[in-house]
Every structure is written in structure tokens, then in C-alpha cells.
Amino acid sequence: MTLKDAQIQVDAWIKQYGVRYFNELTNMALLCEEVGEVARIIAREFGEQSKKADENRGKLSDELADVLWVLICLANQTGIDLEQAFAENIKKKTLRDKSRHQENEKLHV
Numbered sequence: 001m002t003l004k005d006a007q008i009q010v011d012a013w014i015k016q017y018g019v020r021y022f023n024e025l026t027n028m029a030l031l032c033e034e035v036g037e038v039a040r041i042i043a044r045e046f047g048e049q050s051k052k053a054d055e056n057r058g059k060l061s062d063e064l065a066d067v068l069w070v071l072i073c074l075a076n077q078t079g080i081d082l083e084q085a086f087a088e089n090i091k092k093k094t095l096r097d098k099s100r101h102q103e104n105e106k107l108h109v
Contacts, residue, residue, distance in 0.1 A: 002083060003082040003083040003086060004081070004082070004083050006068070006072055006082075007072055007075060007076055007081075007082060010069060010072045010073060010076060011076050014073070014076075021073055021076070021077045022073070024074065024077060024078065027070055027073050027074050027077070028074070030070050031067065031070040031071060031074065034063060034066040034067045034069075034070055035067055037058060037063045037066070038060065038063045038064060038067060040058065041058045041059075041060050041063060042060070045060070
């Protein structure tokens with residue numbers, strides 16, 4: 001599935017089941033919430049934070065997909081083609097950082 005396909009699929013789902021997109025501010029708040037859920041899983045599974053006794057184990061793949069969903073919603077409602085934006089972002093990073101990380105001694109430990 002391409003990013004364009006994902007954007008079309010999310011839009012179709014919203015129109016069929018979701019009535020309409022939440023407004024941009026609500027979706028931004030939801031994006032922060034979903035990123036927080038990813039952070040909680042990472043902190044407990046890969047970091048040093050202990051799980052609470054009554055805490056259900058979240059599934060990282062599901063939470064990352066939730067982040068992607070809300071990100072796609074924001075892109076759709078603001079008219080951003082994520083495939084094009086991502087391609088341009090890779091070009092920008094390549095031009096800016098093509099040797100920066102190779103020259104970082106801290107990464108060669």
C-alpha cells in the first residue's frame with residue numbers, strides 16, 4: 001500500500017463510518033495522545049520504567065498505526081500529499097545530512 005492509497009482509504013472510511021473529520025485542533029490533540037501511548041509502551045518495554053500492576057500491555061504496532069491514522073487525517077484535511085511531502089523530506093535530509101552522521105564520532109561506538 002502506498003501513502004497515497006492509505007490517504008484514500010482513510011478518507012473513504014471517514015466518509016462511510018466517521019460522519020466527518022474531527023477538526024484540525026482535535027486531531028492534533030489526538031495525535032499527541034497517540035504518540036503518548038507509543039511513548040508509554042517504549043518506556044516500559046525498552047526503557048527502564050516499570051509497568052503498573054494493573055496496566056494492560058499495549059501493542060506497539062497498533063499504537064504506531066493509530067499515530068499514522070491521525071497523521072493521515074491531518075494530511076487529508078489540510079490538502080497535503082504525504083507521498084510528495086515524504087519524498088521532498090528525504091531529499092532535504094539527504095542534502096543537509098549526507099555526511100553529518102557519518103562524521104559523528106558518538107555514533108561509531
